[in-house]
Amino acid sequence: MNIDERWKKVFWVLGSLLAAGLVAFLVVFFLRFEAGKTFIDEFFNGNTFRKSMPYVLRGLSLTVRLAVVSEVFILAVGLIIAMARISRLRVLRVLAVIYIDVIRGMPLLLQILIVYYGLAYLGFKLDPFVAGVAALTICYAAYEAEIFRAGIESIHKGQMEAARSLGMGYLQAMRHVVLPQAIRNVIPPLSNEFIALLKDTALLSVIALAEVTRRATEMMGKYYNVTPLVCAAICYLIITLPLMRLVQYLTKRLSAGE
Amino acid sequence: MDGAAGDVRAPLMGGVAEKAEGALRERGMDKEYMVEVIDLHKKFGFHEVLKGVNLRVKPSEVLVIVGPSGSGKSTLLRCINGLEHATSGHIYIEGVDITDHRVNINAVRQKVGIVFQSFNLFPHLTALRNVILAPVKVRKMDAAEAEEKALQLLERVGLRDKAHAYPAHLSGGQQQRVAIARSLAMDPDLMLFDEVTSALDPELVKEVLDVMKDLARSGMTMLVVTHEMGFAREVGDRLIFMDEGEIVEEGVPVEIFTNPRSPRARDFFSKILSHL
Ligand SMILES: Nc1ncnc2c1ncn2[C@@H]1O[C@H](COP(=O)(O)OP(=O)(O)OP(=O)(O)O)[C@@H](O)[C@H]1O
Ligand SMILES: [Mg+2]
Numbered sequence: 001m002n003i004d005e006r007w008k009k010v011f012w013v014l015g016s017l018l019a020a021g022l023v024a025f026l027v028v029f030f031l032r033f034e035a036g037k038t039f040i041d042e043f044f045n046g047n048t049f050r051k052s053m054p055y056v057l058r059g060l061s062l063t064v065r066l067a068v069v070s071e072v073f074i075l076a077v078g079l080i081i082a083m084a085r086i087s088r089l090r091v092l093r094v095l096a097v098i099y100i101d102v103i104r105g106m107p108l109l110l111q112i113l114i115v116y117y118g119l120a121y122l123g124f125k126l127d128p129f130v131a132g133v134a135a136l137t138i139c140y141a142a143y144e145a146e147i148f149r150a151g152i153e154s155i156h157k158g159q160m161e162a163a164r165s166l167g168m169g170y171l172q173a174m175r176h177v178v179l180p181q182a183i184r185n186v187i188p189p190l191s192n193e194f195i196a197l198l199k200d201t202a203l204l205s206v207i208a209l210a211e212v213t214r215r216a217t218e219m220m221g222k223y224y225n226v227t228p229l230v231c232a233a234i235c236y237l238i239i240t241l242p243l244m245r246l247v248q249y250l251t252k253r254l255s256a257g258e
Numbered sequence: 259m260d261g262a263a264g265d266v267r268a269p270l271m272g273g274v275a276e277k278a279e280g281a282l283r284e285r286g287m288d289k290e291y292m293v294e295v296i297d298l299h300k301k302f303g304f305h306e307v308l309k310g311v312n313l314r315v316k317p318s319e320v321l322v323i324v325g326p327s328g329s330g331k332s333t334l335l336r337c338i339n340g341l342e343h344a345t346s347g348h349i350y351i352e353g354v355d356i357t358d359h360r361v362n363i364n365a366v367r368q369k370v371g372i373v374f375q376s377f378n379l380f381p382h383l384t385a386l387r388n389v390i391l392a393p394v395k396v397r398k399m400d401a402a403e404a405e406e407k408a409l410q411l412l413e414r415v416g417l418r419d420k421a422h423a424y425p426a427h428l429s430g431g432q433q434q435r436v437a438i439a440r441s442l443a444m445d446p447d448l449m450l451f452d453e454v455t456s457a458l459d460p461e462l463v464k465e466v467l468d469v470m471k472d473l474a475r476s477g478m479t480m481l482v483v484t485h486e487m488g489f490a491r492e493v494g495d496r497l498i499f500m501d502e503g504e505i506v507e508e509g510v511p512v513e514i515f516t517n518p519r520s521p522r523a524r525d526f527f528s529k530i531l532s533h534l
Pocket of ligand 1: 302327333
């Protein structure tokens with residue numbers, strides 16, 4: 001055991017003691033004082049929880065569907081934009097940069113409103129699910145394009161040259177030589193983006209999609225209580241906590257494989 | 259170029275390719291030069307790296323290219339298989355002017371193999387898959403046939419038993435031999451070698467040079483950039499000495515390094531030969 005590890009252990013023990021003290025303090029505070037009791041009643045009201053949790057939980061399937069369906073389009077569009085971004089054609093490069101910068105410079109919420117209400121004003125009444133997927137795709141494709149680009153650029157240019165020198169076309173070389181190697185590098189950041197995407201589906205509650213957050217706010221209005229929001233938090237955590245672990249594991253595995 | 263050039267140029271431009279080539283052979287005409295470089299200039303920005311290179315290589319000839327670092331040797335090879343675009347001048351491969359932008363460069367490259375100093379094997383594929391990738395994807399060769407041929411090629415470079423190993427598990431010398439097999443899988447008429455032993459540990463150099471000697475004996479046309487003077491003497495039909503983007507001397511290898519005429523060549527050879 002080296003010095004670093006010994007210090008880590010010391011910090012760990014001190015941290016645990018501190019955390020235990022804090023928990024003890026909070027327990028005493030909430031059970032003994034009036035303000036604490038109100039807090040528990042508002043956030044962890046057993047009755048409201050039992051009544052609203054099933055309803056909120058049912059929104060989880062829509063949340064997941066929104067994220068998964070969007071992700072499929074995002075990967076495709078993101079890769080295409082990345083290819084444009086590194087193209088030899090200046091026009092394509094410029095267009096890609098404009099797209100990426102403009103989209104990343106705007107709030108996602110605004111993009112959702114523009115897609116849904118904007119198109120409605122133009123006479124295209126989009127199904128909220130379609131509008132939601134479209135808005136998420138438009139936004140996240142810009143971020144994931146940059147991830148793809150970095151992944152592709154991280155592959156030594158000798159790989160592309162070796163492939164081309166064998167007579168492969170540019171796209172063939174990309175497909176069979178560069179991208180399979182780039183995938184390793186982009187899996188961790190893309191997984192993180194997916195987690196962010198899953199959380200950002202909450203914004204689609206503004207276009208009346210009955211996903212987790214929407215359902216939670218409905219219940220909040222019904223019972224005049226904040227507990228449904230806690231239900232929503234639990235719903236997201238059920239999915240995101242294991243995913244975050246998985247990403248961490250994958251990242252370790254991929255970098256160890258080198 | 260003479261009158262036949264127009265006809266010879268057709269093959270690699272697709273379409274009537276095979277037929278035209280066949281007709282030429284029937285008439286007993288041979289392409290006189292495998293490679294013909296005429297007044298080649300290459301600039302990177304304002305930096306002129308090749309300053310009017312002229313070069314002719316006959317079929318089955320082994321041409322050794324030497325010169326100090328930065329003299330433009332790699333750039334010359336890279337121009338010859340179109341990895342770099344010539345700024346001006348012409349490069350004919352089997353009569354096809356590859357500086358003509360209408361030429362299908364991918365078709366030309368199938369005829370021109372290149373092996374790099376840094377191997378550049380595809381790390382995500384086994385040795386065997388490295389070799390069969392291009393024949394299957396570019397030539398649309400049947401997978402079983404490609405595999406059989408690839409195994410023969412790996413045999414030829416002495417690595418049949420490593421067919422299923424990934425590059426990371428091969429030594430530098432083995433990787434370089436796989437890279438040579440990979441190029442040969444496309445049945446090239448011309449092979450370019452750019453300091454292919456420079457990145458290798460000394461004890462691994464010989465195994466790669468042996469493969470190249472074998473290839474030269476089989477009649478392959480080769481352009482070899484190298485500092486291995488033993489190889490140049492034994493295998494090279496001709497040697498050119500380059501300096502600052504120009505061919506300074508040209509002739510039989512032994513004559514040039516025992517008796518260089520220009521001061522620049524004399525200086526260079528006295529340095530590298532004293533190293534051996
Ligand atoms: N892509 C590039 N962009 C700019 N300059 C380049 C590029 N490639 C090569 N050069 C320059 O061209 C000159 C010749 O390079 P080249 O690699 O052809 O030399 P070389 O004779 O192969 O040298 P070495 O023995 O070191 O491999 C060098 O000065 C190099 O810096
Ligand atoms: Mg070089």
